[in-house]
Amino acid sequence: MEDAARLLQLVVNGAAAGCIYGLIALGFVLIYKATEMINFAQGDIMMLGGFFAFALIAHFGLNYWVGALIAILLTAAFGFALDAVVLRRVIGQPQFAVVMLTLGLGFIFRAAAGITWGYDSVGFETPFTNRTINLHGLILGQDNVSIIVGTVLLCGVLYLFFSRTRLGVAMQASSQNQLAAYYMGIPVRTVFSLIWAISAGVAAVAGILLSPVSMIDVNMGFLGIKAFAAAVLGGFGSIPGALVGGVVIGIVEQLAGYFLPAGFQEVTSNVALLATLILRPQGLFAEIAGKRV
């Protein structure tokens, strides 16, 4: 019983961490599906979202929910501007130019956050901090549960948005075929910028949900590397795949930390990534078929 409860706790913790990976990976996938770019700065955008929330809630004393909402909107606006001002210029350049560009942007964001908010870890009071739920002897932190619930809610909202609203369908259309979307009168450029906005907003949600579990600091963007594993495992073109991949990576990482000697936990996600690329490059949820010449 003791072991089973411990194991279950590990799984829940892993799933919570995995949801964060999944949310970051979701941002990768949204952008990749639309523009075939990979945003290496996604983790740093999450960091910015976390810091926005910190500034609004801890400095300006806003209510948690209001502050979080404004932080998400701010980050989304930032994502929109990023695409409209910077990323749009490199369309058509070799893909690794985009990789390096976003890596460089990530460094700049990190420095900017460091200047503005300092290099120490910060946190703010949330309704979930240091509270637990007791389910028949199974003790779960509310912070972890809030991550899982928040992710599920966000996915529901995104699902409804993409399938029911006019704009969501337009986004799907531009992701599938830019030219046809242009012909149908969709303002593809604006739609792409909006997709960047959504993925930045999702990253901000991840940052805010993560803040009660681990503090916000300048280097939290390195979680983005683990999120790559999630996205690759899920097949890099599939939105449910990214989330499932994230949860799998999170749980496996927790279990590896528990059962294997020290040092293995850090490499788990990377090993999973390489293994996926070697054994099943199309990922668990293949949506993109092989390249046809």
Add this chain to the structure above:
Amino acid sequence: MRYLFKTDYRQDTTLWRHSGDLFWYGLLSIVLLVIPFVLSEFYVGELGGVFVFAVAGVGMMLLAGYTGLISLGNAAFLGIGAYTDAILLTHGVPLLIALPVAGLFTGLFGIAIGLPTLRMSGLYLAIATLAFGSIVGTVFQKWDAVTGGFDGFPVPAPDIFGVPIQNATGIYYLSLAVLVIVLWFSANLLRTPLGRAMVAIRDSEISAQSIGINLARYKTFAFALSAFITGLAGALFAHYVRFLAPDAFDVLLSVQFVTIVFVGGLGSLHGVILGALFVRLLPQFIAIIRDDLPWGIGRMPGLEPSLYGLVLVIVILFEPGGIYGRWIKMKRWFQAYPLKRRTSFRRQKSYARSERLR
């Protein structure tokens, strides 16, 4: 403006296009040889560091600039080369054997990472090499039986035929020699069918394949070669820093290598040198002007990575040819004066290219 009249077929295969090249390169070699007698030890040491990074940059350039494969894991290759060299030297192997062995051993890792990643397109490759790099970095930290872990690993001072190489001048000449050999080798390689095949793969994989280039073989070769050269650079790096710390070989170092090739200019060996000068001397430059900067910018932590990032962004957005590309443009401007046209170097309008099934 100089016009080249070709009167002999051998002119197509010489390394020097004309006597002017020979003159300037000769002058450069003389200057480089006398520098240690003129400059102070500090600057000689810094230049030695530039040479080490330039060797690693050549490895990166052959991979990214000439074969079009991006690697964010070259710091791992540098680390493998450094530790191999240091461990061999502690076991009493002479430097002239340890250096190439370190390169070859790293080359094996290059093949090992190159083979499974061949099927991947540019983006997946970047991610996979990033993962490889961070796995190797963790191994350096945790496998303390071999690498000494966080206690670090002291590198013994090497000697060549009884001449000890320990001060900055020794490292300077050693890395200069390796750099010249590597550059000479690469310049020649790029004129062989092998090098042309690499360039063809960069420009279009599909057309390269259709003219009979075996993609798998040449890509693996490019990876192995890049790893080999980076391994050599790693061995030099070990002597340059004299004490190996496992966290030196992180993603930031890989990003520095990529910065070298991007800032210097993709697809040119000249660019490697310019890029290495930039990447190595920028921190020194910042250190010099640090106190004169307004608003305390100079004492800001994290200034250097952000500057690398900023320069990278500016170069990619505004001058994809890098420093060398800008130099070529300036040279043409003077040569063609006053006939420069605004369209001379206009970039072609480019459209999003899809790698997806449509």
